[in-house]
Amino acid sequence: MRRTETRSDPTVSERTLSGIGVTPLSGVGTVVWYRPDEALELDDPPRQSEVDAEAERERFEDARDAAREELEAERERARERVGDEEAAVFDAHLQFLDDPEIESAVDAELEEGLSAEHAVSEGFAGPIEQFEAMEGRMAERADDLRDIRDRLVRLLVGGERTDLSALPEGSVVFAERLTPSDTAQLDPEIVSGFVTATGGRTSHAAIFARSLALPAVVGVGDDLFAVEEGTDVVVDGDTGDVTLNPTEETRAAAADSDRAEVRSDPVATSDGKPIEVAANVGQPAELEGATEQGADGIGLYRTEFLFLERESPPDEEEQYETYVEALDAFPEGRVVVRTLDVGGDKPIPYLELPEEENPFLGDRGIRRSLGVDADLFETQLRALLRAAADGAGDLAVMIPMVATVEEFESARETLDSVAADLDSEAVDYEIPEFGLMIETPSAAFMADEFAARAEFLSIGTNDLTQYVMAASRGNERVSELHDPQHPAVLRAIARTVDGAEGTDAWVGMCGEMAGDPELTELLVGLSLDELSMSAVTIPDVKANVSETDRESAEKLAKRTLQASTKRDVERLLDGDAEN
Amino acid sequence: MERTVTIVPEAGLHARPASKFVQTAGEYDADVTIEKIGGDGSPKNAASMLSVTSLNAAHGDEVRLVAEGDDAEAALDALEEILSTPEASEDGESGDGTSEADGDEE
Numbered sequence: 001m002r003r004t005e006t007r008s009d010p011t012v013s014e015r016t017l018s019g020i021g022v023t024p025l026s027g028v029g030t031v032v033w034y035r036p037d038e039a040l041e042l043d044d045p046p047r048q049s050e051v052d053a054e055a056e057r058e059r060f061e062d063a064r065d066a067a068r069e070e071l072e073a074e075r076e077r078a079r080e081r082v083g084d085e086e087a088a089v090f091d092a093h094l095q096f097l098d099d100p101e102i103e104s105a106v107d108a109e110l111e112e113g114l115s116a117e118h119a120v121s122e123g124f125a126g127p128i129e130q131f132e133a134m135e136g137r138m139a140e141r142a143d144d145l146r147d148i149r150d151r152l153v154r155l156l157v158g159g160e161r162t163d164l165s166a167l168p169e170g171s172v173v174f175a176e177r178l179t180p181s182d183t184a185q186l187d188p189e190i191v192s193g194f195v196t197a198t199g200g201r202t203s204h205a206a207i208f209a210r211s212l213a214l215p216a217v218v219g220v221g222d223d224l225f226a227v228e229e230g231t232d233v234v235v236d237g238d239t240g241d242v243t244l245n246p247t248e249e250t251r252a253a254a255a256d257s258d259r260a261e262v263r264s265d266p267v268a269t270s271d272g273k274p275i276e277v278a279a280n281v282g283q284p285a286e287l288e289g290a291t292e293q294g295a296d297g298i299g300l301y302r303t304e305f306l307f308l309e310r311e312s313p314p315d316e317e318e319q320y321e322t323y324v325e326a327l328d329a330f331p332e333g334r335v336v337v338r339t340l341d342v343g344g345d346k347p348i349p350y351l352e353l354p355e356e357e358n359p360f361l362g363d364r365g366i367r368r369s370l371g372v373d374a375d376l377f378e379t380q381l382r383a384l385l386r387a388a389a390d391g392a393g394d395l396a397v398m399i400p401m402v403a404t405v406e407e408f409e410s411a412r413e414t415l416d417s418v419a420a421d422l423d424s425e426a427v428d429y430e431i432p433e434f435g436l437m438i439e440t441p442s443a444a445f446m447a448d449e450f451a452a453r454a455e456f457l458s459i460g461t462n463d464l465t466q467y468v469m470a471a472s473r474g475n476e477r478v479s480e481l482h483d484p485q486h487p488a489v490l491r492a493i494a495r496t497v498d499g500a501e502g503t504d505a506w507v508g509m510c511g512e513m514a515g516d517p518e519l520t521e522l523l524v525g526l527s528l529d530e531l532s533m534s535a536v537t538i539p540d541v542k543a544n545v546s547e548t549d550r551e552s553a554e555k556l557a558k559r560t561l562q563a564s565t566k567r568d569v570e571r572l573l574d575g576d577a578e579n
Numbered sequence: 580m581e582r583t584v585t586i587v588p589e590a591g592l593h594a595r596p597a598s599k600f601v602q603t604a605g606e607y608d609a610d611v612t613i614e615k616i617g618g619d620g621s622p623k624n625a626a627s628m629l630s631v632t633s634l635n636a637a638h639g640d641e642v643r644l645v646a647e648g649d650d651a652e653a654a655l656d657a658l659e660e661i662l663s664t665p666e667a668s669e670d671g672e673s674g675d676g677t678s679e680a681d682g683d684e685e
Binding site for chain 1: 589594595598601602624626627628629630632633635665
């Protein structure tokens with residue numbers, strides 16, 4: 001893919017390109033083009049008689065050694081900066097680098113009398129093409145191979161690599177694609193974001209962007225190439241919008257949301273209603289990030305990490321210690337721990353998790369906890385009740401995937417019997433707040449019944465949207481339907497809140513929607529008491545809460561609930577933003 | 580010497596299991612090939628990440644391993660072990676793993 005020439009007469013009016021947003025963040029900055037292969041244009045192959053095959057073979061070996069060293073160094077850097085999981089990409093690169101098949105392809109080209117750089121270029125061409133022709137994740141392996149090829153060619157022709165780790169502050173990196181080694185060099189403190197022409201939500205670049213909390217948009221397409229170096233740009237990693245020559249308002253809106261100060265104190269609306277802003281956490285390592293971003297507590301502590309990647313379930317003691325650690329991280333706050341939520345989509349070797357035709361409608365969450373995983377459920381509750389007594393913060397226990405009142409009542413009975421056991425054993429324990437996730441349409445319809453029996457309801461908008469709209473979360477073909485701004489989802493949320501009115505139960509939200517700063521006013525207007533989200537968006541949401549006036553928020557919510565289409569909803573939300 | 584094995588890891592012969600498989604195949608003197616049963620039929624070099632990945636072998640697929648050399652049996656044992664050991668879903672490369680890390684579990 002070649003880039004078109006930059007335009008000589010840049011438009012000065014605001015213009016928006018759209019792609020796929022991969023991080024819930026926006027960034028403001030200046031376009032810096034990254035064209036790593038520009039220096040890698042090879043001359044025509046030299047005439048074969050001029051090439052010393054033996055010497056070229058040695059040059060290839062040297063380049064490979066140097067590449068290996070670079071990759072090992074980058075792997076360490078990635079490990080420090082983003083963690084083991086991302087560093088594993090470099091392990092794969094190292095294996096491709098030494099791949100005997102690729103080596104023999106390059107050898108064959110060397111024997112044909114090509115120079116080392118041309119032999120590398122030719123030797124990799126077949127495998128790259130092969131992967132490109134495949135689908136999904138396999139096609140992304142082509143990116144890995146290109147990365148390795150370009151690295152070798154650069155080392156052979158002595159090209160300088162654009163130093164992505166030494167960009168001026170406020171750079172927004174534009175590129176056709178970014179390889180894992182490219183993204184690993186980006187410093188989120190300096191770079192304001194990146195935009196690529198290719199790539200999807202699951203590409204390496206997207207995954208890195210999320211780990212580094214960098215605003216990023218991928219898959220913009222060829223239109224991107226017409227953008228000139230130095231253009232002012234706003235990158236919205238949420239909507240996927242890339243706004244060129246942004247107006248002052250656009251810039252201010254993005255900069256505002258970007259520079260929201262971290263506030264560790266609880267916030268209230270401008271008219272004084274406190275709103276708890278909490279973090280969603282998937283493992284202990286994220287607790288620190290949550291406190292750093294000013295979370296009041298944890299609104300969703302997933303416990304699956306305790307059970308994954310091991311041969312046997314964690315015992316009571318290990319769980320107890322993990323829960324105490326979480327509670328100690330928020331001595332003044334509340335930690336909502338969700339009990340084990342697994343089903344046929346997540347393999348756990350020691351659990352009997354039969355493959356199901358439709359795991360999201362199958363035996364999962366509380367269904368398993370009251371059925372095949374009853375023992376695990378009891379152990380988890382024991383550990384939780386003990387931790388509630390010993391940890392610093394307040395514990396709340398949340399039950400996933402509840403569809404019937406009986407399920408919740410049975411879960412409560414289990415909790416009571418576990419408490420009775422601990423009592424008779426004279427073990428210290430405390431009964432935590434006990435509630436459920438509202439993620440099935442059934443639970444939303446029956447919210448009043450649940451609110452009469454639970455201390456809290458927490459709306460999991462991602463699954464609720466999936467179930468209300470009958471649109472799979474991961475399927476891009478129906479992603480338009482999987483959007484909580486559809487009126488049906490908003491009405492399910494309103495019904496849940498209404499169901500709790502007049503009871504003591506508080507109502508929170510722990511889906512992605514809660515972390516969308518543009519929806520804060522609407523959510524406050526819908527009378528939610530708590531919002532829980534990925535830690536990165538906490539400062540923005542806190543800032544928005546404190547600027548929200550409840551009366552006008554409630555008016556907005558009321559109008560929005562009367563909307564008949566998603567477009568109407570969006571129009572109302574936009575309109576309100578301008579006022 | 581040959582052996583037919585069903586792939587147990589959920590990720591199939593990708594990501595970590597593939598990485599481990601290739602590395603192990605390279606540690607033995609025996610030449611080992613791998614072929615997906617019902618695939619295009621040609622045996623591939625088991626010590627090549629490229630070949631192994633491009634098999635696109637998924638969880639539940641059957642593969643035939645053929646080894647020749649002094650330590651052929653030991654090589655087959657080690658490789659069979661990898662293919663028969665379930666691995667929890669952990670790779671950060673899949674879409675699901677990603678969205679999960681993002682907090683859109685609910």
